[in-house]
Amino acid sequence: MRQRKNRVWQWFGTNHENNRSHLLKSQRGRKITNLPHRSAAIIGAGIGGLATAIALAQTGWHVRVFERRPALEAVGAGIQMSPNACKVLKSLGVLDTLLPTTFAPQAIEMRMGLSGRQVFSLPLKDVAKTRWGGPYVHVHRGDLLTCLLDRAQAMAEITIVVNANATQVHQNPNPTVQFADGSKVTSDLVVVADGMNSTLASQVVPASAPQFSGCIAWRTTIPMDQLNNAPPPTACAWVGPGKHAVTTRIRGGTMANFVGIVETKERAPESWRHTGDRAQALADFAGWDACLVEILTKAPDLFCWSLMERAPLVKWGQGAVTLLGDAAHPMLPSMAQGAAAALEDGVALAACLVGADVPKAIAKFQRYRQPRAARVQAMSAANLKLFHRRSWITQLGTYGPAALAAAINPNLLHRRQDWVYGHDPLGV
Numbered sequence: 515m516r517q518r519k520n521r522v523w524q525w526f527g528t529n530h531e532n533n534r535s536h537l538l539k540s541q542r543g544r545k546i547t548n549l550p551h552r553s554a555a556i557i558g559a560g561i562g563g564l565a566t567a568i569a570l571a572q573t574g575w576h577v578r579v580f581e582r583r584p585a586l587e588a589v590g591a592g593i594q595m596s597p598n599a600c601k602v603l604k605s606l607g608v609l610d611t612l613l614p615t616t617f618a619p620q621a622i623e624m625r626m627g628l629s630g631r632q633v634f635s636l637p638l639k640d641v642a643k644t645r646w647g648g649p650y651v652h653v654h655r656g657d658l659l660t661c662l663l664d665r666a667q668a669m670a671e672i673t674i675v676v677n678a679n680a681t682q683v684h685q686n687p688n689p690t691v692q693f694a695d696g697s698k699v700t701s702d703l704v705v706v707a708d709g710m711n712s713t714l715a716s717q718v719v720p721a722s723a724p725q726f727s728g729c730i731a732w733r734t735t736i737p738m739d740q741l742n743n744a745p746p747p748t749a750c751a752w753v754g755p756g757k758h759a760v761t762t763r764i765r766g767g768t769m770a771n772f773v774g775i776v777e778t779k780e781r782a783p784e785s786w787r788h789t790g791d792r793a794q795a796l797a798d799f800a801g802w803d804a805c806l807v808e809i810l811t812k813a814p815d816l817f818c819w820s821l822m823e824r825a826p827l828v829k830w831g832q833g834a835v836t837l838l839g840d841a842a843h844p845m846l847p848s849m850a851q852g853a854a855a856a857l858e859d860g861v862a863l864a865a866c867l868v869g870a871d872v873p874k875a876i877a878k879f880q881r882y883r884q885p886r887a888a889r890v891q892a893m894s895a896a897n898l899k900l901f902h903r904r905s906w907i908t909q910l911g912t913y914g915p916a917a918l919a920a921a922i923n924p925n926l927l928h929r930r931q932d933w934v935y936g937h938d939p940l941g942v
């Protein structure tokens with residue numbers, strides 16, 4: 515990602531633009547800062563935090579985004595942007611910039627991991643726009659973050675502050691965030707978008723820490739021209755007893771993306787940046803289709819982390835403080851909806867706030883978003899079990915009807931996706 519000197523500020527930096535320096539000086543001096551207009555403080559510059567910042571700025575808010583990392587890095591691997599997510603990206607003004615970096619899969623496919631035999635293939639590329647109102651694309655998370663950052667940094671209403679590790683949130687007398695260096699910021703609205711391992715969620719609502727799901731995830735990317743056995747040009751789930759893999763293509767089809775989910779009692783670190791042991795990855799997928807084994811053999815890095823989950827929260831917010839994204843609804847990746855849900859949250863929150871009192875808008879936001887997010891969380895967990903069927907009898911009972919439906923009447927399977935992909939995130 516290119517250098518972002520203009521509008522990304524180091525918490526303790528010294529070379530700030532003069533017209534903005536009043537904010538940082540007062541933060542360093544442990545004073546409480548107020549902005550002249552309706553102001554929002556967002557904790558976390560991930561996909562959820564940045565989308566929310568843009569959506570709020572588009573409706574007239576002054577927004578500061580606080581990120582604990584020292585720099586905004588475009589890290590991650592492939593994520594899927596389904597039509598519901600693309601509709602949000604369009605409304606945020608980033609879809610057109612993002613699309614050239616993406617890959618549109620021809621179909622959603624299921625294959626048996628060991629034999630490689632296709633269970634079903636459901637047309638996607640041509641159906642997505644007509645049926646669900648937006649494209650279905652595979653994206654590098656870094657490219658998506660770059661587009662969101664570029665958009666946010668082009669907006670005068672948004673300031674992004676890095677090296678800002680939020681440690682406390684409270685709302686008496688005003689919504690206030692406290693940082694590790696002791697400084698404080700107060701604003702009319704606080705959005706906690708600090709991700710899966712949120713340290714702030716339990717300060718806002720009764721929230722237990724996410725629990726280990728019993729699965730670890732492997733992820734990697736590799737240039738396609740290094741592979742003899744290319745993964746198919748689809749969103750392909752490779753299923754098998756106690757594990758599954760998903761292959762996609764990203765960056766215009768020039769890179770292959772691999773995610774492998776394995777049931778295990780051995781926890782991995784909960785970090786997206788932890789490098790795993792290649793021998794272990796190869797053992798996990800030993801004997802699986804040649805294209806998967808080749809990716810695991812040749813990929814430059816293999817990241818490995820524990821998948822966490824938490825029962826849906828009943829409450830997401832209180833007063834003028836709300837959770838959003840993974841902090842509110844951590845979900846397993848088996849519906850590829852984590853980033854999409856965070857994007858949907860951002861625009862929905864902004865829409866609820868238009869012309870409304872902040873606590874009332876937060877209550878409305880929760881009423882609107884919580885049931886849908888809880889349903890996606892539950893279906894993601896159910897999908898994972900479905901992909902991991904162990905015996906041939908349960909596999910036949912589960913995959914047989916899907917194969918039959920895809921062959922005879924694909925519309926039946928498309929219809930089952932309508933509530934996810936056809937959702938209008940702006941229709942609050």
Ligand SMILES: Cc1cc2nc3c(=O)[nH]c(=O)nc-3n(C[C@H](O)[C@H](O)[C@H](O)COP(=O)(O)OP(=O)(O)OC[C@H]3O[C@@H](n4cnc5c(N)ncnc54)[C@H](O)[C@@H]3O)c2cc1C
Binds near residue numbers: 591
């Ligand atoms: C480094 C990284 C790599 C990822 N890679 C993938 C991937 O390859 N594939 C995939 O499907 N999903 C990936 N994800 C997850 C995916 O981006 C999220 O599930 C989804 O987008 C929801 O976004 P979010 O904004 O709620 O949370 P996140 O994207 O997790 O963003 C949360 C942000 O909050 C910041 N933060 C946390 N605590 C604090 C604090 N106390 N103070 C200030 N800031 C804080 C974090 O540094 C992070 O930038 C990744 C997430 C991260 C952080």
